[in-house]
Amino acid sequence: MLGLVPQFASHNVTINNLLPGPFDTGRLRGSKDIARYLTTNNSAGRVGDPMELGAMCAFVCSAHAGYLTGQNILMDGGKYPGNF
Template sequence: TSSAVKSPVDGLGLSTGARSGLTGFVAGLARSTVARGVTLNNLLPGTFDTARLASNFAAQATRQGITPEQAIAARLAKHPAHRFGRPEELGNTCAYLCSVHAGYINGQNILMDGGSFPGVF
């Protein structure tokens, strides 16, 4: 779904609301499928280095009269990991959750945000 379900992003209220509903639905459904060997979990990605993110930074840079590189540097300076996630990291986590090695992980929300979420739970 999205890390925004734990830490809403200003201006993305409709998206966050829909994703929150999906997140809750999947968590509830997971309890009814696990006895048949079907596990359901949610991945909650934060900022990942994708073409969409680059496009967002380009638009932000235009609005602010700065370069995209300056917009990215400002964001990374505030990020605990000082980098964005790599798409393969999300893919590897998804593959793990779909493997036999994760058969007892069910109904969970796996937050992948490089430590951006400031809370404990």
């Protein structure tokens, strides 16, 4: 798939992925044990606000991110240890 990204980018089509971790939703609020586990096992010490995901989505879909292509944007509050 990534081999196709430059081909589309030249036509102003960017291919990016938003990879959300735990966010404050009704499903998550329904289980206090899950919420407690998720807030104590990430760097942020909390779950994400859905508005944060929406703002990132709006940015990635905007003209401000026109040069951003072929990226995976992980929004998990630091839960994934890949960069540490």
